[in-house]
Amino acid sequence: MNVMIIDPKDNVAVAVEPVKKGEALEARGGLLGVTAREDITIYHKIAIRSIAKGEPVVKYGEHIGLAKADIEPGSHVHTHNVADHREAL
Amino acid sequence: MVFQGYRRPDGRIGVRNKVLILPVSACASDTARIVASRVEGTVTFNNQNGCSQVGADQQFTMDVMAGFAANPNVYGSVVISLGCENCQMDMVVDAIRKRTNKPLVQFIIQECGGTLKTVELAVQAAEKMVEEASKVKKETFPLSELIVGTECGGSDPTSGLAANPLIGEMSDRLAAAGATSILSETTEFIGAEHILARRGVTPEVSAQIYDIVHRYEKALQLVGEEVRAGNPSPGNKAGGLTTLEEKSLGCIHKGGHSPVNAVYDYAKQVEPHKGLVIMDTPGNDPSSVAGMAAGGCQVVVFSTGRGTPTGNPIVPVIKITGNKLTYANMKDNIDIDASPVLYGPQTLEDMGDVLMEELMEVCSGKLTKAEALGYTEMAIARVCNYV
Structure with a gap:
């Protein structure tokens, strides 16, 4: 096990161990069928589904920002590809 | 689930049986300390306030003093x-x-005739009160009598992944059982207030959630601070947090998934059997814990990533961490290792059982690590500086 999925709605997982490029992602329930496309620092996020540019990035079952670019499964998800977005207040 | 507690004449149920030596101001704090040091079974704290405050600030101090005495x-x-x-x-x-x-x-020091006379009279009174307190018999009470405060401090990435979700699990179970769970630390709702506000049971409660966040932001703007700018901090980002929404979601996870039934101002009396409620407190741990203790919570469950020793004079503080290294490193300060939430074999639900059992044991008298070490640090929220 090297990642954690916090909520079933999430399109990102969180690395709970350092993940190396090419490693298969495995959560508590088993392999996710996704391979890391790059090295991921522990506690950083990794896409588990395709996230198209402009789509919400979902963690804790909630929107934490919008994809600034198309994000492939297995990619690092952080400030380089996620924009802060304040929702209707 | 049940615990062994103390019935008070006002109908509330305690999980400890302390006599409070309450200093009304900084100028009475050392006298209170001397009195408390002479009578076993008493507690006190250093009250830094009580004088030379503007009105709204003095009100915080008054509410904490009244709330502590009433806890x-x-x-x-x-x-x-x-x-x-x-x-x-x-x-x-x-x-x-x-x-x-x-x-x-x-006892008023200037009327008693100085420190020594006050100490003599107050020690006699405290000794008598401790003796009376010791005669109160414990009784069995249901979980629904509890008001539990929740807090996070010295957070790290494991807080939002393990310890806070575990506290959220507890919070949901408390709400389902008819108890009260308090979500605190308004500064840490910022960025996720719209998500919390969706959970208000009425439009009024949702509006109050926005109000306490915006009021906090405005108070900080008055002294030139912008919370949303520069947040998440570079350290947060290095740890993997991308947006303020994400950071705040990790914090508000302590409130689980239940609806928010009420919002209380700092240190105001919280009602029992209310499910999930919010209290407007600072992120600063001792003052947030003090606000909830003044609100009448009998126990606080506190998540930490880096490890902290925080206790409170009148309320046991149960410390949990999702960071297995921190647990190994600071076992004398931390009560529960929540890292199985991340690494197994136990699930979040299994660990929820562990936390609920610990909660019942502590509420029946088991000392927390902070109590065993005698931690009673204390702060009262401020609205502005001394005048």
Whole structure:
């Protein structure tokens, strides 16, 4: 096990161990069928589904920002590809 | 689930049986310390305030003093003032009496004739009160009698992944059982207030959630601070947090998934059997814990990533961490290792059982690590600086 999925709605997982490029992602329930496309620092996020540019990035079952670019499964998800977005207040 | 607690004459149920030596101001704090040091079974704290405050600030201090005296973990209070402070003894006693009819005696240093005479009288009164307190028999009470405060401090990435979700699991179970769980630390809702506000049971509660966040932001803007700018901090980002929404979601996870039934101002009396509620407190741990203790919570569950020793004079603080290295490193400060939430074999639900059992044991008298080490640090929220 090297990642954690916090909520079933999430399109990102969180690395709970350092993940190396090419490693298969495995959560508590088993392999996710996704391979890391790059090295991921522990506690950083990794896409588990395709996230198209402009789509919400979902963690804790909630929107934490919008994809600034198309994000492939297995990619690092952080400030380089996620924009802060304040929702209707 | 049940615990062994103490029934108070005002109908509330305590999980400790302390006599509070309550200093009304900074000028009475050392006298209170001397008195408390001479009588086993008493507790006190260093009150930095009580005088020279602007109105709204003084109100925080008054509410914390009244709330501490009324907290059901307290059998009764020996109130000590200097005499000339802004928080006059009769005001403090009135404020306490509005919340509770429990035993109370008062001493004014300037009227008693100095420290030594006050100490003598207050020690005698405290000794008598401790003796009376010791005669209260424990009884069995259901979980629904609990008001539990939740807090996070010294957070790291494991807080939002393991310890806070575990506290959220507890919070949901408390709400389902008809108890009260308090979500605190308004500064840490910022960025996720719209998500919390969706969970308000009425439009009024949702509006109150926005109000306390915006009020906090405005107060900080008055002194030139912008919370949203530069947040998440570079350290947060290095740890993997991308947006403020994400950071705040990790914090508000302590409130689980239940609807928010009420919002209380700092240190105001919280109602039992209310499910999930919010109290407007600072992110600063000792002052947030103090606000909830003043609100009447009997116990606080506190998540930490880096490890912290925080305790409280009248309320046991149960410390949990999701960071297995921190647990190994600071076992003398931390009660529960929540790292199985991340690494197994136990699930979040299994660990919820562990936390609930620990909660019942602590509420029945088991000492927390912070209690065993004698931690009683204490702060009262401020609205502005001294005048």
